[in-house]
Amino acid sequence: MIDPYYLQQLAIGLSLGMTYALMAIGFTLIFGVLNVVNFAHGEVYTLGAFAGLVLISATAPPVFAVIFAALAIGALAGFSLERVAFKPFRRFTDEASLKSRAMRESTLLSSLAVSIVVREALEIVFGSQMRSVPFEYLINTPVRVGPVILVTGDFIIFGVAAAMLAGLQYLLTRTRIGLSIRAVSNNPLGAKYVGIDTDRTIIMTFVVGSMMGAAAGILTGLYYGAIFPAMGFVPGIKAFVAMVMGGLSSIPGAVICALILGISESMATTFVSSGWSDMVAYGFLILTLIFFPNGLFGARRERV
Amino acid sequence: MTARSSLLKTASLAALVTGALAGTALAADTVKLGYQLPLTGETAQYGQDFRKAAEIALTEFNAAGKPFKAEIVFEDSRSDAKEGTNIARKFVDDKEIVGVLGDFTSGVSMAAAQVYKEAGLPQLSQTASHPDYTKISKYQFRNIATQAQEGPYNAKWMLSKGYKNIAVIAEQTDWGQSVVSGFTEGVKANGGTVVFSEFFNRGLKDYRSLISKLERAKPDAIYTGFFYEDGAQFLRQVQQLGIKTPVYSTSAAYSPKLIELAGDAAEGVHLTSNFLPTDPAPHIQHFVTEWKAASNGAVPGQFPAQAYDAVRIMLAAVEKAYPNPTREKVRDALAQTKDFPGVTGKTSFSADREAEKELVKVEVKGGAFVPVAD
Numbered sequence: 274m275i276d277p278y279y280l281q282q283l284a285i286g287l288s289l290g291m292t293y294a295l296m297a298i299g300f301t302l303i304f305g306v307l308n309v310v311n312f313a314h315g316e317v318y319t320l321g322a323f324a325g326l327v328l329i330s331a332t333a334p335p336v337f338a339v340i341f342a343a344l345a346i347g348a349l350a351g352f353s354l355e356r357v358a359f360k361p362f363r364r365f366t367d368e369a370s371l372k373s374r375a376m377r378e379s380t381l382l383s384s385l386a387v388s389i390v391v392r393e394a395l396e397i398v399f400g401s402q403m404r405s406v407p408f409e410y411l412i413n414t415p416v417r418v419g420p421v422i423l424v425t426g427d428f429i430i431f432g433v434a435a436a437m438l439a440g441l442q443y444l445l446t447r448t449r450i451g452l453s454i455r456a457v458s459n460n461p462l463g464a465k466y467v468g469i470d471t472d473r474t475i476i477m478t479f480v481v482g483s484m485m486g487a488a489a490g491i492l493t494g495l496y497y498g499a500i501f502p503a504m505g506f507v508p509g510i511k512a513f514v515a516m517v518m519g520g521l522s523s524i525p526g527a528v529i530c531a532l533i534l535g536i537s538e539s540m541a542t543t544f545v546s547s548g549w550s551d552m553v554a555y556g557f558l559i560l561t562l563i564f565f566p567n568g569l570f571g572a573r574r575e576r577v
Numbered sequence: 578m579t580a581r582s583s584l585l586k587t588a589s590l591a592a593l594v595t596g597a598l599a600g601t602a603l604a605a606d607t608v609k610l611g612y613q614l615p616l617t618g619e620t621a622q623y624g625q626d627f628r629k630a631a632e633i634a635l636t637e638f639n640a641a642g643k644p645f646k647a648e649i650v651f652e653d654s655r656s657d658a659k660e661g662t663n664i665a666r667k668f669v670d671d672k673e674i675v676g677v678l679g680d681f682t683s684g685v686s687m688a689a690a691q692v693y694k695e696a697g698l699p700q701l702s703q704t705a706s707h708p709d710y711t712k713i714s715k716y717q718f719r720n721i722a723t724q725a726q727e728g729p730y731n732a733k734w735m736l737s738k739g740y741k742n743i744a745v746i747a748e749q750t751d752w753g754q755s756v757v758s759g760f761t762e763g764v765k766a767n768g769g770t771v772v773f774s775e776f777f778n779r780g781l782k783d784y785r786s787l788i789s790k791l792e793r794a795k796p797d798a799i800y801t802g803f804f805y806e807d808g809a810q811f812l813r814q815v816q817q818l819g820i821k822t823p824v825y826s827t828s829a830a831y832s833p834k835l836i837e838l839a840g841d842a843a844e845g846v847h848l849t850s851n852f853l854p855t856d857p858a859p860h861i862q863h864f865v866t867e868w869k870a871a872s873n874g875a876v877p878g879q880f881p882a883q884a885y886d887a888v889r890i891m892l893a894a895v896e897k898a899y900p901n902p903t904r905e906k907v908r909d910a911l912a913q914t915k916d917f918p919g920v921t922g923k924t925s926f927s928a929d930r931e932a933e934k935e936l937v938k939v940e941v942k943g944g945a946f947v948p949v950a951d
Contacts, residue, residue: 278793285785393617402622403806405838415817422818497782498813499806499838503619507780542786548749548776550786 277420282539284418288427290535292493295434297512297519297527299485302441304513305521307478308458309359310381313388314486314512315505317350321487322494322504323395329410336410340491347487351479358383359475371462395502403499412495426496433492434528437485441524444481454478458522514558520568530569533557607646608895608902611668612888613661613679613689616653619780623681624653627703627884630877631678633867634888645899647892654680654689661685665692675898676701676891676907678884683707683751690717699894699908703887704880706829707751708759711930718911718926720887720919722851722934724752724802727827728759729766730936731800731849735825736769737951740798744773744791744822747802756802756827772796779807784814798823805830805878809838816842823847828936832878836944844944849936852882852921853948864920879921886919893917 300314324346325339334342359380370376412426445451453474456464465471493508494500512527515534519526534557538550561568612631615624628651639646650671652664661680668674669692677693677700680686686705693700694714701718702710708725711717735743745760747753753776761771773794777787788811791799799822803811808830815824824846831850836843854865854876864885868877891907894914898906917924922935939946 278789281789282786285783285789289783289786396617396621400622401617401625402834403809403838405809405840408840413813413817415819424817497810499810501806507782539783539786542790546775547746547781547787547790548778551778 279543280419281421282543283536284421284423284427286536286539287532288423288430288535289539290532291427291430291434292489292496293508293511293515293535294528294531295430295437295489295492296486296508297515297531298434298437298441298524299482299489300509300512301516301519301521301524301527302485303478303482305516305519305527306445306458306524307454307475307482308377308522309475309478310378311354311359311384312381312509313354313358313384313391314482315509316388316391317347317354317483317486317505318490318493318508319395319500319502319505320350320391321347321490322500323399324487325491325494326404326406326500329407333407339410339495340488343487343491344484347484347490348480350487351481351483352476354384354387354483355476355479358387359479360472363472363475366465368462371465392502392505399502401502403501406495406498406500408498410495411498412492413498424496426492430492430496433488437488438524438528441481445524450474450477511554514554518557518561518565518569520570523568523570526568526570530557606644607648608675608899609671609673610647610649610888610891610895611664611671611674611677611679612649612651613654613664613668613677613685614651615656615681616651618655618657620656620681623704623880624656626878626881627679627681629871630868630881630885631888633864633871634885634892637867638889638892643896647895649678649888650674654685656680656682656685658685658688661689662692665689669693669696669698674698675895675902675904676911678703678887678891680705683710683755686710686717687713687751690714693717696904697908698904699911701887701891701911703884705752707755715912715930716908718930718932720883720890720921720924720932722828722936723931724755724759724827726759726931726934727849727936728756728761729763731825731827732760732763732769733767734847734849734938734951735798735800736764736767738798740796740823741769742772742795742797743769743800744794744796744798745771745800745802746773746775746777746787746791748779748804748807749776750779752829753802760800760802777807779804781807782810784811785818788815788818788820792818792820792822796822798825801826801830803830805832805835805838808835809843812839812842812846828879831939831946832880833876833946834878836941836946841944843941846941847949848939850879850939850946851934851936852877852879853937853939853946854882855946860918861920882920886917886921886924889919890914890917890924 303311321343325343328342413424416423453469457471457474515531516527518530537553541550541553614627654661683705686702690713693716699716703720706721706723745757747756826848828850894910895902897910915925924932938949940949
């Protein structure tokens, strides 16, 4: 007979891992699959949450309208982010620039700049304190499953993450747009030469990935009941670790690693002080980089 | 290119000169204070409240027809110890600054204190409650009860309610450690047992693992060292997991935001405070009204009240040292502060520059903080 305590910790770890996975899916699509260095995903997540919150406090709409608002803002944010921080670096179309690593990686700083500007702007507009979500919108009513207590949000987040994962796998492997995303990621120059509209593909990926990021933001906001400008930072790091562990380009890999991360963190709390539980994520990151330079589930690309 | 940059240089030089001239012209009847506090970053909400409270105090002072005007230079420390020391050096180098307020956290206040100690610039923190802070030098003052005072006080309170086995959790900071050590000593001295004690990282979202682990120790009550954001998450998740163990906390969690964020999960939480916005005394109601006017009708928590008092205590000390206040004279005047009638009660500094405060016991009932007798 297993101690119900461990079952409870396992359940908590899974639900924690699901919230990381939710963030990691959109993040991996842009950063890993499209192979574009993007550090502004956390702010897209925050924007999605704030869009939902603003709508809730303005009109008290039904929940699906809140999600829809977050998706719309996410799409807009993804489009604008690409336009401001990424497109300017593609203005040189000569072969040397397209092949240049430096050109590609310079978006590390431009996306980071956008993320800082967005976060500080949110702080000016909304203030930096946590804002509460009205209680009727929260998705954390306790649900008892045998000896374990979960909340409604755990099931909703599980459903949404599964749908996102399945949808993206279908998109990437079975549709023309998915094919072109993979082509652009593999070799932008080659994709251009065979007639793929690389600009359109990149914008599409940003829009789709950012919609997922924004949906993750509002769902996590409703789940924990607190929305604030700096909320995207920690999940961003966890999603990054999950993506690197999963091998950068593999979305199922990132999801599995997000779950491993969540379970490890909650289990670690049993044996070491909770103050050390963040060590788990960074420890995994270092171990992956040293022992599995291709990630646990990736083999396609050069070293992460 | 060169023509343009030299033009720029001349322009900025001119600006500098006029700025310096204006500075000296003002200096005749203006006294400058420094305030280091987090205005951006994860703890920005506190720093912004402090600035708001300081501005209320400053406007009042300058409108009161005193022999001189006061000015406060605000610098953003981001709650980062390195930033904090840089700001401290900047304030020390500005010879017009005679006193400094801040920082927010004990860690940053203590890092900056090393600089103020060398330069002999008096520092008054509204919130740094780590026991070692005032021990750094004779220039460090604070306007908050320390955990060395509050811990034993709360320990006695909980033991008097019949809770013998108590679990303690606190955030992983200098302050959090002083919460645990102050309280644990108090519990041991009065015949109770601390059955569980652990630290968590500030800003943790999910406390459920920690709560499950804590409940395994089967405590009669939980004592917590957290601020309202962490507190609200913690209380909610305690409720989600169906746990009924009573929760006690420090005055740091005393903020209307705690109830707003935690909702009915905050019901029954016990904590201590030294500021009650519902107190009918006219000077308290005056501050509450001013604060509401400046923040869309929100009620002030304990921290802004402490910042408001800290600024007024500092200004009173400068006034005592006037004319020609020097850093040394301001320090001596601060040390003499006795029964200052603030909104957080009467404040006197003891010989070791600790604020002697009276604590009030409070319980959350019906969505409000209600003072209780025991």
